[in-house]
Structure formats: structure tokens, C-alpha cells
Amino acid sequence: MTLHRTINLDLDSPLLRVEALTKLYGARIGCADVSFDLYPGEVLGIVGESGSGKSTLLSCLAGHLACDEGRVLYRNRDVVTLSEPERRLLSRTEWAFVHQNPRDGLRMGVSAGGNVGERLMAVGARNYAAIRASATDWLGRVEIAAERIDDRPRQFSGGMQQRLQIARNLVTSPRLVFMDEPTGGLDVSVQARLLDLLRSLVRDMGLSVIIVTHDLAVARLLADRLMVMKDGRVIEQGLTDQVLDDPQHAYTQLLVSSVLQV
Numbered sequence: 001m002t003l004h005r006t007i008n009l010d011l012d013s014p015l016l017r018v019e020a021l022t023k024l025y026g027a028r029i030g031c032a033d034v035s036f037d038l039y040p041g042e043v044l045g046i047v048g049e050s051g052s053g054k055s056t057l058l059s060c061l062a063g064h065l066a067c068d069e070g071r072v073l074y075r076n077r078d079v080v081t082l083s084e085p086e087r088r089l090l091s092r093t094e095w096a097f098v099h100q101n102p103r104d105g106l107r108m109g110v111s112a113g114g115n116v117g118e119r120l121m122a123v124g125a126r127n128y129a130a131i132r133a134s135a136t137d138w139l140g141r142v143e144i145a146a147e148r149i150d151d152r153p154r155q156f157s158g159g160m161q162q163r164l165q166i167a168r169n170l171v172t173s174p175r176l177v178f179m180d181e182p183t184g185g186l187d188v189s190v191q192a193r194l195l196d197l198l199r200s201l202v203r204d205m206g207l208s209v210i211i212v213t214h215d216l217a218v219a220r221l222l223a224d225r226l227m228v229m230k231d232g233r234v235i236e237q238g239l240t241d242q243v244l245d246d247p248q249h250a251y252t253q254l255l256v257s258s259v260l261q262v
């Protein structure tokens with residue numbers, strides 16, 4: 001099976017098709033009957049208050065959590081039925097996952113350069129000089145000085161750790177990036193800088209992204225389309241400006257107005 005970067009994408013076909021996805025925790029609904037298409041180069045924001053099912057949905061999509069019902073087709077292949085080695089290969093090559101907490105996405109005992117280089121080695125790179133050059137280049141792209149390449153992530157600030165996690169994830173040029181509250185837990189000024197960086201990387205690389213956030217300002221800045229979740233279900237979806245400027249569902253109206261009042 002070759003999942004690596006040789007295939008041209010059909011821009012008119014969905015990269016990801018999700019059909020009636022359901023995940024239950026016993027009797028409690030994690031997410032229910034979620035369906036959508038994601039096209040190449042699109043950024044989809046999943047918003048909703050705490051407990052609405054955003055993380056559950058993202059975990060099911062990324063294969064971290066087994067769903068109970070439904071299908072997730074990535075380039076027409078059902079990823080729900082992939083074997084574990086196949087899913088791991090996909091996660092290393094075409095997919096990436098940016099966690100809210102950089103500690104979940106970095107190896108804290110490995111140098112910054114090692115964190116980035118390791119991903120290249122995982123997809124077959126063997127030339128040490130080229131790997132180090134690529135890691136240095138990526139540190140620069142996420143605004144980390146080249147002289148910090150041998151430092152461990154724990155010597156970095158929270159914002160730097162998050163930028164390093166982004167470099168580690170993007171160095172292999174994935175097609176689809178899952179992001180779980182990537183700016184959560186950071187100071188407002190650090191958040192703004194990170195958002196700018198993410199926005200330009202997403203645009204420059206033409207990435208397809210599914211981003212979970214409870215922050216509508218983040219959604220506004222990054223997402224082309226939004227899905228609003230409540231009690232595990234999608235209650236509204238559409239273009240970001242449409243959903244935020246003219247919300248149709250009473251719950252979305254409440255979400256939007258509660259932000260505007262702050």
C-alpha cells in the first residue's frame with residue numbers, strides 16, 4: 001500500500017467523507033449521526049460549548065477512538081476498518097494531529113531538532129545532514145531560532161512548544177491536519193501570534209484542516225466552514241461568515257451573542 005505523496009488529488013472529490021458517525025459512552029452520547037464532506041484545501045471548524053462532543057468527534061475521525069456506527073472515508077478508503085499498522089502509516093504520512101497540550105504531541109526528552117527530524121526519519125529519510133537542514137528550516141518557519149535546535153522542549157515557553165509541535169507535524173507535508181484547540185491555554189498575545197502563523201502555513205501549504213475550538217474568534221480567523229455541535233449532534237453548518245454573522249439556530253445565536261457581549 002502506498003499512502004505517500006505521489007498521487008494527484010481530485011479537487012472536486014472530498015478528501016474526507018463522514019457518514020452518520022456515532023460514538024456512545026455507555027448510555028451517554030459522545031457524538032451522534034455526524035455527516036460532512038471535507039474538500040482538499042478546506043479548513044473546517046468544529047465549535048460548541050464544553051461537552052458538546054467536539055473532541056469525541058475529532059478522536060473518532062483521527063482513529064484514536066473507535067466509533068460505534070458510521071463510516072469515515074479518506075480518499076474513498078474506509079479508515080474505520082483500517083488495520084492498526086495501516087492507520088499508523090497514514091498518521092505518519094498523510095495525516096497530522098496538533099494537540100492542545102504540546103506535551104501530548106512532542107517528545108519532551110528529545111531535542112527540538114530531533115522532534116522534527118524524527119518525523120522525517122519515520123517516513124524514510126536517512127541522510128542526517130539533510131534531516132538537520134530540514135529541521136533547521138522548519139524551526140525558522142515556526143519562528144524558533146536555529147541556535148535552539150539542540151535544546152529540549154522543556155526549555156521552551158508554552159508558545160514555543162506549540163510552534164515546535166506544529167513544525168513536527170507539518171515537516172512531512174501532510175494533506176490533512178487535525179487540530180484540537182491549538183491555541184488553548186496560551187496568553188492572548190501568544191495566541192494571536194500563533195494564529196497568524198497557523199493561518200499562513202495552512203494557506204501556503206494548501207492544507208486541509210479540521211480544527212476543534214470553543215473560541216469563535218479562532219474559528220473566524222482560520223475556518224472556511226463551521227459545524228456547530230450541541231449534545232453530540234451537529235445543529236448548524238455553513239460558511240464561517242454566514243454562521244457567525246447570521247446564525248439560524250437559537251443555540252448558535254446564543255453562542256455568538258455571548259461572545260459579542262464580552
Ligand SMILES: Nc1ncnc2c1ncn2[C@@H]1O[C@H](COP(=O)(O)OP(=O)(O)OP(=O)(O)O)[C@@H](O)[C@H]1O
Pocket residue numbers: 025028029030031048049050051052053054055056057214232
Ligand atoms: N471517556 C469518556 N467516558 C464517558 N463519557 C465521556 C468520555 N469522554 C467524553 N464523554 C462525554 O461525551 C460527551 C462529549 O464530550 P467531549 O469531550 O467530546 O466534548 P467537547 O465538546 O470536546 O468538550 P470540551 O470542550 O470540554 O473538551 C460529554 O457528555 C462527555 O461527558
